[in-house]
Amino acid sequence: MITPVPPPVRIGALAPLTPPGWVEAGRQLLAGLELAVQDVNAAGGIGGRPLELVVRDTAADPQRAAAAVDELAQLGVAAVVGEYHSVVARSAAARADAVGLPFLCSSAVLDALTEQPTQWVARLAPAQSRGWRTYADLLLGAGHTRIAVAAQPSVYWAAGTRILREHLTPRGATVVDLGPELDPAAVCEALVDQRATALLLLVGHPDPAVPIVRAVRRDRRLTELLIGAPAGQPEFPSWAALLGADGAAIPFLRYLPERLGPLGARVEGALRERLAAAPSFVAFEGYDTVTVLADVLRSHGTDRASIAASWPHVAVEGTRGTIRFSRTPGIAVWQWTWPPIQVVDRDPAQPDRLRVLHTG
Numbered sequence: 001m002i003t004p005v006p007p008p009v010r011i012g013a014l015a016p017l018t019p020p021g022w023v024e025a026g027r028q029l030l031a032g033l034e035l036a037v038q039d040v041n042a043a044g045g046i047g048g049r050p051l052e053l054v055v056r057d058t059a060a061d062p063q064r065a066a067a068a069v070d071e072l073a074q075l076g077v078a079a080v081v082g083e084y085h086s087v088v089a090r091s092a093a094a095r096a097d098a099v100g101l102p103f104l105c106s107s108a109v110l111d112a113l114t115e116q117p118t119q120w121v122a123r124l125a126p127a128q129s130r131g132w133r134t135y136a137d138l139l140l141g142a143g144h145t146r147i148a149v150a151a152q153p154s155v156y157w158a159a160g161t162r163i164l165r166e167h168l169t170p171r172g173a174t175v176v177d178l179g180p181e182l183d184p185a186a187v188c189e190a191l192v193d194q195r196a197t198a199l200l201l202l203v204g205h206p207d208p209a210v211p212i213v214r215a216v217r218r219d220r221r222l223t224e225l226l227i228g229a230p231a232g233q234p235e236f237p238s239w240a241a242l243l244g245a246d247g248a249a250i251p252f253l254r255y256l257p258e259r260l261g262p263l264g265a266r267v268e269g270a271l272r273e274r275l276a277a278a279p280s281f282v283a284f285e286g287y288d289t290v291t292v293l294a295d296v297l298r299s300h301g302t303d304r305a306s307i308a309a310s311w312p313h314v315a316v317e318g319t320r321g322t323i324r325f326s327r328t329p330g331i332a333v334w335q336w337t338w339p340p341i342q343v344v345d346r347d348p349a350q351p352d353r354l355r356v357l358h359t360g
Contacts, residue, residue, distance in 0.1 A: 006048055006049045006050075007049065008049060008050045008051065008052035009045070009046045009049050009050070009051050009052065009078055009297060009302055010052045010053075010054050010075065010076065010077045010078065011051065011052070011053060011054070011077050011078055011079050011080065011081055011290075011293060012053075012054050012055075012056065012068070012069070012072030012075075012077040012079070012080040012081070013030065013033050013053045013054065013055045013056070013080070013081050013082045014056055014058050014065055014068060014069075014080060014081070014082040014083040014088075014089075014092055015027075015029045015030050015033075015055065015056075015057065015058065015082050015083065015084065016057070016058050016059055016060045016083075016084055016085055016088070017030065017055075017057040017058075017059070018057055018059045019059070019060075020059065020060050020204075021057075021058060021059045021060035021061075021084075021085065021088075022060065022084060022085065022204075022205070024236040024237070024238055025084045025107070025236065025280075025282050026057075026084060027275075028236075028275065028279065028280045028282040028283040028286070029082055029083075029084055029106060029107060029282050029283065029285065029286040030055065030082075030286065031271055031274050031275050031279070031283050031286065032106075032271065032279070032282070032283035032284060032285060032286025032287035032288075032289070032290075033053060033081065033082060033106075033286040033287070033289060033290050034053065034274075034286075035267065035270055035271060035274060035283075035286075035287055036286070036287040036288075036289070036290030036291050036294070037051050037052070037053055037290055040290065040291075040294045046294065046297045046298055046302070047298065051290070051294060051297075054072060054075060054077055056068035056071070056072065058083060058085070058088050058092075060085050060088055061088065062087055062088050062090070062091035062092075063091070065083065065088045065089070065091045065092040065095075066091045066092065066094070066095040068092070069092050069095040069096050069099065069101060069103075070095065070099065072101070073099045073101045077101070078102070078297065078302040078304065078307060079101065079102035079103065079104060079293055079304070079307055080092065080096055080101055080102070080103045080104075081103070081104045081105075081106060081289045081290065081293060082105075082106050082107075082286070082289065083105060083106065083107065083108055084106070084107045084108065084282065085108060085156075086108040086109055086110035086113075086128070086155075086156045087110070087154065087155055087156055088108070089105050089107075089108030089110070089113060090108070090110055090112070090113055090114070090155075092105075093105065093113050093114050093118070093121045093333065094114060094115070096120055096121060097114055097116075097118040097120045097121060100120060100304060100305070100308075101120065101304060102120055102121075102122075102304055102307040102308045103120060103121045103122075104121075104122050104123075104124070104289050104292065104293055105121065105122070105123040105124065105125065105333070106124055106125065106282075106285045106286055106288075106289040107124075107125050107282055107285045107286075108123070108125060109125045109126060109127060109128040109131060110128055110155070110156055110159060111127045111128050111129050111159065111330060111331055112159075112331075112332070113331070113332065113333050114332045114333055115332065116332055117327075117332045117333075118332060118333060119308045119309070119311070119334075120308045121333040121334065122311045122314075122325050122333060122334035122335070122336075123333050123334070123335050123336065124285055124288055124289055124292070124323065124336050124339065125255065125285060125336075125339065126255060126336075126338050126339050126341055127328070127330075127331055127335065128156075128159055128160060128163060129163050129330070130338060130341065130360070131230070131253045131255075131341050131360070132160055132163040132164060132167075132230055132253075133163060133167045133360075134253070134341050134343065134358065134359075134360030135164075135228070135230045135251070135253055135343055135358075136163075136164050136167040136168050137167075137358065137360065138251060138343045138357060138358040139168070139173070139198055139226075139228070140168065140171055140173065141358070142226070143197075144173065144197045144198040144226060145172060145173045145174065145197065146173070146174050146176065146194065146195055146196045146197050146198075147164070147168065147173060147174065147175050147176070147196065147197070147198045147199075147200060148175075148176045148177075148178055148190070148191055148194055148196035148198065148199045148200070149161050149164070149175060149176065149177050149178060149199075149200050149202055150178050150182055150187055150199060150200070150201055150202065150203055150208075150212060151177065151178075151202035151203065152182070152202065152203045152204060152208075153180070154202075156231075157202040157203075160202055160230065160231070161175070161177060161202065164200070176194045176196060178190045178191075178194075182203065182208045182212065184208070184211045184212045184214070184215030184216075185215060187199075187212050187215065187216070188215050188216060188219045188221075188222060191216070191222055191225060192221050192222070196225065197224070197225065197226065198225065198226040198227075198228060199216065199225055199226070199227050199228070200228045200229070200230060201213070201227065201228065201229045201233065201250075202230075202231065205233040205236075205238075205239065206238065206242055209229065209233055210239075210242050210243060213227060213243055213246055213247065213250070214243070214246060217246045226249075226251075227249075227250045228250060228251050228252070229250050229251070229252045230251075230252060230253050231252070231253070232252045232253055232254060232280075232281075233252065234247055234250050234252050234345065234346055235252060235254055235280045235281070235282075236280060237277055239346075240346065240351050240352060244351065245348065245351060247346060247351065248345065248346040248347060248348040248351045249345050249346065249348050250345055250346065251343050251344065251345045251357055251358075252343070252344065252345065253341065253342070253343060254280070254281040254342050254344055254354075255281045255284075255285065255320070255339045255340060255341055255342070256281045256284065256320060256340060256342060257320050257321065257340040258340075258342070258356065258359065260319065260320070261319075261321075263317065263318070263319055264284070264319035264320060267284065267287050267319045268284075268319075271283045271284075271287070284318075284319045284320055287318075287319055288318035288319055288320065288323060291316060291318055291319075292314060292316045292318065292323055293307075295314070295316045296310045296314065299313075311325045311334040312325060312326070312334065320339055320340055321339070321340065323336050324336065324337075325337075340359070341359065341360040342356050342357075342358070342359050342360075343356075343357045343358040343359075343360075344356050344357060345357060
């Protein structure tokens with residue numbers, strides 16, 4: 001007699017896997033999600049039922065993400081996980097809230113992930129305000145008081161600029177917005193005119209970030225200027241491949257502890273093998289997302305309302321510490337308070353090695 005195979009527990013996964021999405025980040029996120037699903041199933045799944053990912057590519061398109069949430073809800077998934085781009089995750093979160101589908105957001109940091117408080121959405125990544133204030137403290141500690149911002153139009157970049165200005169201005173620093181003209185030569189002229197000591201790149205990668213870095217590095221008037229990229233563009237291999245030594249000594253945020261524990265170390269090795277490269281913090285976020293959701297599914301079942309009701313009761317050991325969710329002032333979703341935060345850069349003497357400059 002053939003034993004029937006139990007039906008899988010299906011969860012939807014959102015990630016930017018094609019341009020104009022940040023494909024490298026999407027692949028790292030998906031690698032973490034897939035590895036965790038593999039580990040969950042190797043440990044018996046969810047009450048004997050295998051866990052299955054149903055992946056949808058958002059391509060950094062908010063409307064596409066909202067449509068994917070609708071589709072996944074109709075397919076009967078228990079929950080949705082993932083997404084990297086904040087504006088896209090915000091669209092997915094709003095739709096998940098509207099249709100009553102639990103959404104565990106892996107990587108997006110925009111504080112206002114939803115406009116109103118919701119029981120349906122929880123988040124692993126730290127809020128942008130917390131990470132970017134940590135970054136601002138690094139700038140202050142290094143003595144930077146005239147900080148220029150090259151920013152593309154975006155809710156995310158505008159929020160980042162506002163956070164920096166609100167944190168830095170009362171402490172004696174000036175934040176100068178260089179405006180919409182992001183031609184590399186024009187950026188260099190503006191930096192000289194403004195007597196800036198630091199330039200923060202709040203722009204896409206590779207364009208216009210890479211041409212701006214090249215131009216600044218080659219301008220003899222700007223040899224003492226610090227270039228920063230708080231959103232993490234230098235984290236990924238293509239940054240080093242495109243810029244080489246020019247891409248070093250550019251601080252960025254990442255969400256890892258100083259040292260990984262046993263689980264984190266094991267996962268790092270498995271991710272490195274899966275990716276054929278060093279995993280970024282985004283891959284760890286993906287792994288932790290499925291680890292948390294699997295624990296919820298085992299403890300509270302696959303009913304969507306039960307999953308959403310479980311967020312305040314979560315206490316799960318992830319790759320980067322114990323994950324618990326709480327209500328945080330100014331944030332309308334259930335929030336892990338807080339993941340570890342580092343400011344790191346690529347070592348000029350060895351650009352494939354990352355240096356920890358500051359922790360928060």
